Amino acid sequence: MSTAVQNTTPPSGFSEFWFYFSRNKGAVIGLAVFLVILVLAVFAPFVAPHDPSIQNREVLLLPPVFSAGGNWSYLLGTDAVGRDILSRLIYGARFSLFIGLVVVTLSVVSGVLIGLVAGYFRGKVDTFIMRIMDIILAFPSLLLALVLVAVLGPGLLNAMIAISLVNQPHFVRLTRAAVMTEKSKDYVIGSQVAGAGTLRLMFLTILPNCLAPLIVQATLAFSAAILDAAALGFLGMGAQPPTPEWGTMLAEAREFIQRAWWVVTFPGLAILVTVLAINLMGDGLRDALDPKLKRS
Amino acid sequence: MLRFIFGRLAVLIPTFIGVSIIAFSFIRLLPGDPVMLMSGERVMSPERHTELMHQLGLDRPMYIQYFDYLTGLLQGDFGSSIVTKRPVLDDFVNLFPATLELSLCAIIVAVLLGIPAGVLAAVKRGTWLDQSIMGVALVGYSMPIFWWGLLLIIFFSGYLGWTPVSGRISLMYFFPQVTGFMLIDSLISGQAGAFKSALTYLILPTVVLATIPLAVIARQTRSAMLEVLGEDYVRTARAKGLSPFRVVGIHALRNAMIPVITTIGLQVGVLLAGAILTETIFSWPGIGKWMVDSVFKRDYAVVQGGLMLIAAVIMIVNLVVDLLYGWVNPRIRH
8 A cells, every 4th residue: 555655844934935936927037137137247357348447439439239330349339438338337237236235235224223113112212213204205215315415425325325314214114014013913922921131022033023024125125226326326416437337327328319329228228127127026025925915 | 084184284293393404404514614605616714704604693503593494484485596596485486387297297197097007907917918017017117217218308309300308398489477387378378389389398208207106006006906806895796797897997996096096195206206307307497407406506505495395395295195095094094
């Protein structure tokens, strides 16, 4: 008599996550595109065909290879001072991903800490914190970032600080709401009765159970940060020329809009593809991490 | 309801004070002091500097200065431009209709296209139609609108020559500003072709500014509809034999609208942030371009006043949305 072999161990956290994540085809495509961009960014010096800042006076505003007059050594053409656009885009990926990473780290760490304090202690501390967040949210984010950069001085670092600051209230609100729901649950009360201290309750008992919405929001903030930094660069308040940052490249390209479409088209396309890939991943993460949607 | 209104107003006061503190301190956080900012590149003797500081009341304690500033705000004094010397409030009142016209057109386009698109995607869930609508929506949501604007200019203005590149109306037309809304003023003026001209100038900026709200509204409508379509009362309505159009259009859509209305309200901040970029690209003479220009001209008095006024507009709109929401959904009030 043969018995069916049944695997009764529950799936590991990751394989369960991957099961739900991979059901969303868009998310998998997004992840793949994101990984390609990441690899290009990391290995930029090896991948880029040219130095991003070398100006070749022989080939000003050279069209891309597939249009008339193109040249195989400059696949996506050159800009107004003869720099290779492809190489600048590849190096630009470094800036955009770096901006996203720094902004998300800054706003998540500060936002989660503040939100945790507000949601855990409630009362006057909570009211005070939430009023401050209301004040930040009363300004259009880009305007506040623009003004902050005007105060701090234009540049990539200041742009990142400004964008982190305007992004942070979302994390505060989200953490606070999640903490408030979790705090009254039995396992928290149980652990409190067992003698767990405040810090232990906050960081080890409650916080891990609030992570799902935060991870999703962090993905969205990552792409929003890339967009905002590019917008500031476009307005001339972000990374300064000749940095090959995508938004800054677009700002430099604006005057050639009627003569050389490729100088304008490719940097924006790079921004769109990167942001789209991250947002696709974000949708997949939400499907995989949100238990409410899982069973629907 | 009255209690609800007063509750909301009470929350608004500390926010207003906080916003005014930010606007007040902004100019003092800049390197140098306001007098040095005003003098610009010119050299000023220390005596003259002290005199001006005294004259402007800048040598008094900070809290007294802030109190004066706040009193000024409440009396409608938002400062004057360092460059043009005109009161900031006057400029704002002159330029705001342009931004309002653009934003209203954008939100109307976004709502008129976004809600049907979201409903359609929800009803046809899982089909290629749903996937294409949501795909397009996600692209729109991820769009760097400053680039999108440039692309549209390259194609429609440069290649096809259909639309103008910048401004609000052709220079051929001149008529008095009655409402400040170019579309309405051009109609009132009765000049042949003026309305059409205003419309061609408005169309590209509207598309650009509507892109992100449209995508957000379509996504939100779809998920709200999906939630509602699974409810018992929808099944009951279907079981009663009501037409699918009636079930979706009346029973489901009405209940799905509550979160969508909130989303539309939240787009005001998005619109104003988007107006900064859109107006810069299309040289649209509204408050977004005005703020960017002032930042570049280092006209910090305008930036300060503009910041305060824009925040006030957003706070008022948010309050109105909140109240509307409380009115639509009585559960919120308690």
